[in-house]
Amino acid sequence: MSLSQHNAIGKNLQDVREKIAAAAQRCERPLEEITLLAVSKTKPASDVEKAIEAGQLAFGENYVQEGVEKIAHFAGHQPALTWHFIGPLQSNKSRLVAENFDWCHTVDRLKIAQRLNEQRPAGLAPLNVLIQVNISDEASKSGIALSDIDALAEQISQMPNLVLRGLMAIPAVETDYQRQLAVFTQMREAFDALRQRYPQADTLSMGMTDDMPAAIAAGSTMVRIGTAIFGARDYA
Numbered sequence: 001m002s003l004s005q006h007n008a009i010g011k012n013l014q015d016v017r018e019k020i021a022a023a024a025q026r027c028e029r030p031l032e033e034i035t036l037l038a039v040s041k042t043k044p045a046s047d048v049e050k051a052i053e054a055g056q057l058a059f060g061e062n063y064v065q066e067g068v069e070k071i072a073h074f075a076g077h078q079p080a081l082t083w084h085f086i087g088p089l090q091s092n093k094s095r096l097v098a099e100n101f102d103w104c105h106t107v108d109r110l111k112i113a114q115r116l117n118e119q120r121p122a123g124l125a126p127l128n129v130l131i132q133v134n135i136s137d138e139a140s141k142s143g144i145a146l147s148d149i150d151a152l153a154e155q156i157s158q159m160p161n162l163v164l165r166g167l168m169a170i171p172a173v174e175t176d177y178q179r180q181l182a183v184f185t186q187m188r189e190a191f192d193a194l195r196q197r198y199p200q201a202d203t204l205s206m207g208m209t210d211d212m213p214a215a216i217a218a219g220s221t222m223v224r225i226g227t228a229i230f231g232a233r234d235y236a
């Protein structure tokens with residue numbers, strides 16, 4: 001039986017990988033620069049299992065409790081999985097993120113960074129963090145202004161239990177490719193500036209199912225893909 005017959009998620013993953021490769025080739029970027037994060041929010045562990053069978057090891061979750069349950073479900077898995085927290089983070093949930101996840105993409109204020117730093121268990125590697133930037137979505141309360149990146153980066157860089165790995169953005173929904181590209185390019189410029197000061201900052205997390213090619217063209221190093229891999233989400 002072919003992969004597609006017994007594992008639609010595996011087939012979807014293959015398609016997404018091909019789209020990433022095509023987008024990278026169009027802008028002459030090495031494919032190794034781009035990590036695919038499979039966003040499994042609202043999807044059962046059995047779907048994650050299918051993605052793992054198809055070779056996917058990096059997963060993104062938006063809801064703390066749901067993510068922690070999946071992390072526990074797959075604890076000890078070999079090869080190791082990496083779990084990325086990509087949802088809005090309230091301070092009363094920071095401990096669960098610090099104790100369970102490998103990455104947090106949504107650090108957008110000092111208080112959250114301080115809590116994650118204090119709550120990261122000593123036995124674990126430092127938590128990889130990204131600063132979330134509010135690049136275009138004025139309606140969103142998440143993310144800081146471009147002009148505030150420097151100050152927060154400086155503070156995070158002093159925290160021993162966090163590693164500043166880069167920037168993340170969720171732009172406002174936009175269907176026009178050129179306009180998607182323009183917004184992502186602003187992020188790329190901010191990322192280049194950040195990297196001048198923090199050489200360990202190697203990650204620019206941007207691009208979802210509907211804007212992935214533009215994100216890659218602008219320089220994304222990590223695309224966060226849910227729908228194209230796992231299908232539409234049911235929030236009912």
Ligand SMILES: *Cc1c(COP(=O)(O)O)cnc(C)c1O
Pocket residue numbers: 039041062086087170208209210224225226227228
């Ligand atoms: C849900 C979500 C994604 C995945 O979005 P799709 O459009 O399903 O690919 C990526 N990033 C964040 C922050 C999300 O909340």
